[in-house]
Structures are given as C-alpha cells and as structure tokens.
Amino acid sequence: MAAPDDICLRGGVATFGAQLRRGELTSRDLTLAFLDRIDSLDPGLRSYARVMRDDALADAECADREIAAGLDRGALHGIPVAIKDLIDIADAPTLAGMPFRADHKAVRDATIVARLRRAGAVILGKLSMTEGATILHHPHVPAPVNPWRAGHSSGFSSSGSGVAVAARLCVAALGSDTGGSVRIPSAFNGVTGVKTTWGRVSRDGVWPLVEALDTIGPMARSAADAAAMLGAIAGADPHDPTAAPAPVPDYRRALDEGVDGLTIGVDWDRIERECDPPVITALCHTADMLVAAGARLRAVTLPATHTAAFGAILTAGVADAHRETFPTHAASYGPGLAAMLASATELEARDVAAAMNAADRYTGQINALFEGIDLLLVPALPYPAPPAAVLEATLLAGGEAFERFFLYTLPFNISRHPTITFPAGFSDDGLPCAAQLVGAHFSESTLLRAAHRFQSMTDWHTRHPAIG
Numbered sequence: 001m002a003a004p005d006d007i008c009l010r011g012g013v014a015t016f017g018a019q020l021r022r023g024e025l026t027s028r029d030l031t032l033a034f035l036d037r038i039d040s041l042d043p044g045l046r047s048y049a050r051v052m053r054d055d056a057l058a059d060a061e062c063a064d065r066e067i068a069a070g071l072d073r074g075a076l077h078g079i080p081v082a083i084k085d086l087i088d089i090a091d092a093p094t095l096a097g098m099p100f101r102a103d104h105k106a107v108r109d110a111t112i113v114a115r116l117r118r119a120g121a122v123i124l125g126k127l128s129m130t131e132g133a134t135i136l137h138h139p140h141v142p143a144p145v146n147p148w149r150a151g152h153s154s155g156f157s158s159s160g161s162g163v164a165v166a167a168r169l170c171v172a173a174l175g176s177d178t179g180g181s182v183r184i185p186s187a188f189n190g191v192t193g194v195k196t197t198w199g200r201v202s203r204d205g206v207w208p209l210v211e212a213l214d215t216i217g218p219m220a221r222s223a224a225d226a227a228a229m230l231g232a233i234a235g236a237d238p239h240d241p242t243a244a245p246a247p248v249p250d251y252r253r254a255l256d257e258g259v260d261g262l263t264i265g266v267d268w269d270r271i272e273r274e275c276d277p278p279v280i281t282a283l284c285h286t287a288d289m290l291v292a293a294g295a296r297l298r299a300v301t302l303p304a305t306h307t308a309a310f311g312a313i314l315t316a317g318v319a320d321a322h323r324e325t326f327p328t329h330a331a332s333y334g335p336g337l338a339a340m341l342a343s344a345t346e347l348e349a350r351d352v353a354a355a356m357n358a359a360d361r362y363t364g365q366i367n368a369l370f371e372g373i374d375l376l377l378v379p380a381l382p383y384p385a386p387p388a389a390v391l392e393a394t395l396l397a398g399g400e401a402f403e404r405f406f407l408y409t410l411p412f413n414i415s416r417h418p419t420i421t422f423p424a425g426f427s428d429d430g431l432p433c434a435a436q437l438v439g440a441h442f443s444e445s446t447l448l449r450a451a452h453r454f455q456s457m458t459d460w461h462t463r464h465p466a467i468g
Contacts, residue, residue: 007025007029007030007033008033008037008168008169009168009464012171012172012220012221012224012225013075013076013079013171013172013220013224013225013228013229014075014224014225014228016030016078016079016171017076017078017079020063020067020077020078021067021072026060026064026078027060027061027063027064027067027077027079027080027122028057028060028061028064030060030078030079030080031056031059031060031080031122031124032057032060034080034124034169034170034171035051035053035056035057035124037168037169038051038124038125038169041167041169041467042164042167042169044145045144045145045163045164045169045467046128046142046143046144046145046160047127047128047144047159047160047161047163047164047169048082048124048125048126048127048128048160048164049095049125049126049127049129049160050085050092050093050125050126051124051125052089052092052123052124052125052126053125055123056080056122056123056124056125059117059121059122059123060078060080060122063077063078063120063122064078066120073118073119073120074119074120074228074231074232075119075228075231075232075252076116076119076120076228076229076232077119077120077121078120078122079120079121079122079171079172080121080122080123080124080170080171081116081121081122081123081124081170081171081172081173081174081229082123082124082125082126082127082161082164082169082170082173082174083113083116083123083125083126083127083173083174084126084127084129084158084160084161084173084174084175084176085097085126085127085128085129085160086129086176086206086207087110087112087113087126087174087176087205087206087207087216088108088109088110088113088205088206089106089109089110089113089123089126090106090107090108090109090113091105091106092105092106092126093105093106094106094126094207096129096131096132096133096207097128097129097130097131097132097133097137097138097141097157098131098132098138098332098333099138099140099141099332100325100329100332100333106205108205109205110202110204110205110206111202111205111237111239111240112174112201112202112204112205112206112216112233113205115233116232116233118232119232121232124170127158127160127161127164127173128143128144128159128160129156129157129158129160129161130143130156130157130159130181131333131334131336131337132207132209132318132322132337133157133176133178133181133209134156134157134209134318134336134337134340135156135157135336135395136156136334136336136337136392137156137159137334138333138334138337139334139335143159143388144159144160144162144163145163146163146188146189146385146388147163147166147189147465147467148166148189148190148431148432148465149385149430149431151387151388152188152385152386152387152388153188153385153386153387153391153392154188154189154385154388155181155184155185155186155187155188155189155385156184156185157176157178157209158173158175158176158181158182158184158185158193158219159185161173161174161175161182161185161219162175162185162186162188162189162191162219163185163189165189165191165219165220165221166189166190166191166464166465167465167467168464171220171221171225172220172221172225172226172228172229173218173219173220174216174217174218174219174229174233175193175217175218175219176206176209176214176215176216176217177195177196177214177215177216177217177413178209178210178213178214178314178413179213179406179409179410179413180195180380180381180406180409180410180413182194182195182215182217182219182421183380183409183419183421183434183436184380184409185219186219186380186421186422186434187380187381187384187385187421187433187434187436188381188384188385188431188432189385189432190432190434190460190463190464190465191219191220191221191423191461192219192220192221192222192223192225192226192420192422192423192451192455192461193217193218193219193220193226193420193421193422194217194218194226194230194418194419194420194421194444194447194448195215195217195412195418195419195420195421196215196216196217196230196234196418196444197215197244197416197418197441197442197443197444198212198214198215198242198413198416199242199243199244199416200215200234200243200244200246200418200442200444201215201230201233201234201235201243202216202233202235202236202237202239202240202243203216203240203242203243204237204239204240204243205239207321208317208320208321209317209318209321210313210314210317210318210321211242211317211320211321212313212317213313213314213317213413213414213416215413216233217230218230218233221461221462222452222455222461223255223420223422223448223449223451223452223455223461224252224255224452224455226420226448227251227252227254227255227448227452228251228252230251230444230448231248231250231251231252234248234444235248244442246442249444249445251444251445251448254445254448255448255449255452256452257449258293258294258449258453259290259293259294259295259449259450259453260293260294260295261294261295261296262290262294262295262296262374262375262446262450263295263296263297263298263372263373263374263375264287264290264295264296264297264298264373264374264375264376264377264437264450265297265298265299265300265369265372265376265377266283266287266297266298266299266300266376266377266378267299267300267301267302267378268299269301270301270302271283271378271379274379274382274404274407275379275382275383276383276384278383278384278425278426278427278428278431278433279379279381279382279383279384279433279434281425281433282424282425282433282434282435283377283378283379283424283435285424285425285458286377286424286435286454287377289454289457289458290377290450290453290454292457293453293454293457295450298372298373300369300372300373300376302369302376302378303365303366305362305407305411306403307402307403307406307410307411309354309355309358310355310358310359310410310411310414311355312347312351312352312354312355313352313355313356313359313414315340315343315344315347316344316347316352318340318341318344319341319344319347322341326338326341327341327342336396359414359415362411362414362415363414363415363416366411366412366415366417366438367415367440370439370440374439374440374443374446375437375438375439375443375446375447375450376437376438377435377436377437378408378436378437378438379408379434379435379436380408380409380421380434380435380436381405381408381409381434382404382405382407382408384427384431384432384433385431385432391405408436412438416441417438417440417441418438418439418442418443418444419436419437419438419439419447420436420444420447420448420450420451421434421435421436422434422435422436422451422454422455422460422461423460423461423463424454424458424460425460426460426463432460435454437450437451
C-alpha cells in the first residue's frame with residue numbers, strides 16, 4: 001500500500017470511489033490515512049476544531065461492509081469529508097467559533113449531515129471557523145494557518161474548511177457563506193467552493209449568522225467533487241421551510257455538457273480598475289480557456305455596488321441570531337463581535353428598510369443581466385491572500401478598503417445568486433488566484449459544468465501546498 005500521504009494527495013471523489021469499488025483500497029485504510037495526516041500536520045495548521053476519530057473509523061468500517069455486500073450509496077460512499085463547526089452533529093458540541101458554547105451538544109444531526117450519512121460519507125470531524133461566522137476569530141481560538149504561506153490570511157469564516165481541503169486533510173468539506181465565507185477561504189487557499197442559491201440547501205441544524213443571507217455549500221478539490229457533495233445535500237426539507245422545493249438536478253451527470261454555446265458576461269473595465277494584476281491575469285486566462293471550449297464572451301456593465309448600503313441587513317440579522325446569548329454572555333464574546341452586537345441597538349427601523357430596498361433594487365439589476373447572458377465572470381477577491389494582520393486591520397478600519405474587499409462576494413449574497421470560485425493561477429510569489437462565475441438562481445449545474453470544463457483544460461486545481 002502507498003504511504004498515507006500519497007493516498008491523501010492523489011485523486012478525489014471519483015478516483016477514491018473507483019478504488020473502493022474495485023477493492024484496491026478500503027474506506028478504513030483511506031480514513032486512517034487522513035486521520036494520520038491530520039495528527040501529523042494539523043497541530044501546525046489548526047484547521048480542525050474537533051477530530052472524531054472513533055466515529056469516523058466506525059463509519060468507514062460500515063462503508064466497507066456495505067460495499068463488499070454490493071450496496072452502493074453513490075459517489076460519496078466511503079469518502080472522508082469534514083464539516084464546518086456551525087453544523088450540528090448528534091452528541092457533539094457545535095461551538096460555531098464561540099468557546100462559551102463548549103457545553104452545547106447537538107441532539108440530532110443537521111439535515112445536511114444526515115444526508116451525507118445516507119450517501120455513505122465518512123465524517124472525519126468538525127472544522128474551525130471565525131467567531132459566529134463573522135470576520136474575526138475569537139481571541140481564544142487560533143486562526144487556521146494558510147498552508148501556502150504561513151502568516152497570510154486563510155480567509156473567513158470557513159477558514160478551517162479551506163485549509164483542510166487545501167492541505168489534503170479531507171477529500172471535501174462543507175462551509176457556509178453569508179458575505180463570502182465559502183469564496184474567501186476557497187480563493188485564499190486555492191480550492192473550489194460553491195456559494196449556493198439561497199434556499200438550495202437546508203439550514204436545519206446550522207447556527208445562523210444572517211438567516212436572510214445564509215447559505216451552505218461544498219468546498220472541494222475540484223468542481224467534480226463539489227458536484228458530488230452538492231448532489232448529496234441539496235433539496236427541500238420539512239425541517240426547514242426556507243429550503244426550496246425546486247428539483248435537484250444530477251449535478252455530476254451534467255458535468256460533461258461543457259460550455260459550448262454559453263454566453264459569459266464580463267465587465268473588463270471594472271475588473272481592471274479594481275483588481276491587482278495577478279487576479280486580472282487569472283481572469284483573462286479563465287476567459288481564454290472558456291472561449292476555447294466554445295463559450296462566447298459578452299461585454300456587460302455591472303451595477304454600481306456599495307456594500308455599506310446593505311450593512312443594516314447584516315447588523316440586524318446578526319443581532320437576531322444572538323438575541324438569546326447577547327448581552328447575557330457578553331463577557332465571553334470577542335471584542336469585534338461584541339462591538340457589532342452592541343451597535344445593533346442604534347439601528348432604526350428605517351435603516352433596515354432602506355437596506356432591504358437597496359437589496360431588492362440590486363437583485364433586480366443582476367436578474368436583468370441574466371436575460372442576455374448565461375454566466376458572469378468576476379473576481380472572487382481583488383487580490384491574493386495578504387498577511388493576516390494587514391487584512392484584519394483593513395477590515396476593522398472600514399471605508400473604501402473594506403468596500404473593495406467585499407465587492408464581489410457580499411452583493412451575490414444580497415441578490416441570492418449562486419457562484420462557483422476556483423483556482424485559476426498563482427501570483428509571482430506563489431499565492432493562489434481565483435476566478436468566480438455567477439449564475440442565475442438555481443443554476444448551480446451550469447456553474448459546475450463550466451468550472452469542470454475549465455479544470456479539464458488546466459491543472460491549477462490539482463496543485464497543493466508542499467507541507468509536512
């Protein structure tokens with residue numbers, strides 16, 4: 001058998017699945033390889049909040065028995081994955097990045113965890129995150145370390161998910177996205193992440209940030225792996241009345257449809273004004289590859305975006321999520337989140353109404369764009385991962401720098417459109433650069449197949465940091 005690191009580094013859902021079904025590999029051996037790699041590397045990377053070794057091995061042994069008996073639960077059967085620690089797993093604490101919740105134990109699995117179990121996935125553990133899924137880690141929770149460059153930001157709030165996937169400490173993971181929390185760590189860590197349409201995936205058993213914006217999506221090594229994850233978790237849910245009843249496509253089957261005939265809108269003027277050169281290069285490369293695969297480019301003008309106009313929705317939504325714990329446990333909160341919650345008392349109803357009206361207008365403008373295009377190509381972020389301390393200072397300062405950072409993430413939460421973020425190059429100093437495709441509501445299948453086509457022509461998504 002190959003060394004554990006070799007097993008973890010090579011392949012993805014389809015490759016591992018084929019090996020399991022041919023009997024070349026057992027789920028127990030695969031799971032052990034990941035657990036050993038976690039033991040070896042994660043003390044320095046800090047991506048896991050909780051490793052569930054015994055449970056994972058028991059699940060893997062069950063998968064091996066089922067596969068040997070001829071039962072096939074699908075693409076994820078026997079595949080080791082990990083879960084962001086705001087998603088409930090029965091009998092395990094859900095901290096959501098807040099240490100005072102250490103005594104909280106979930107009474108049952110979140111719907112999406114139950115669906116992963118039905119798909120035969122092996123859950124390795126729960127992944128670290130920022131405090132309450134906001135932009136800062138709690139002072140007592142060390143931030144996960146970017147495996148490409150220690151000291152540079154690993155993103156937020158699904159920081160542990162991005163690091164674990166990039167460092168090959170799981171095959172795939174789940175993250176959440178309210179203002180960019182799947183896309184930011186995907187971009188900074190060089191992985192593929194899907195920000196789903198609001199309502200595409202149930203949020204039952206998920207600690208909220210802003211319920212009107214919260215989405216759950218996969219973070220994986222490739223679009224193909226993300227398709228397998230999304231297919232397992234998407235769909236209506238009686239436990240969550242906001243989960244959309246729209247049928248769930250076969251995302252994996254649609255991957256090979258390609259992009260021939262698709263029209264992709266690009267606002268090059270804005271991209272060149274707002275992005276650093278490595279990101280512009282990555283987007284040009286992405287456009288060239290998709291055109292070579294049969295897509296058409298169309299110049300578009302993106303509507304003006306002022307993220308501050310939406311701020312009252314965020315502040316009011318976060319305050320509602322914490323109404324039972326703040327200010328009761330105010331002393332247990334980090335200073336950043338505590339300050340945000342305290343400021344919510346100054347909000348007026350008309351501020352929230354104005355933000356909601358601005359959101360509706362922006363959503364209508366984006367919907368109008370999709371009357372003439374199939375997809376929109378934009379940056380995920382305007383620059384590669386900066387030093388963590390620099391980014392934190394930038395975000396705390398607010399103003400234009402804050403606005404620039406969230407320019408291509410938060411607006412698509414406001415409009416509830418799905419996106420896919422994927423690696424499309426590197427900066428001269430070796431940091432990942434990402435592209436983002438945006439689609440009409442519930443067009444995840446088109447997004448996945450476009451990213452898959454790009455990844456079939458390039459190898460950016462196969463590269464991983466040299467660690468350990």
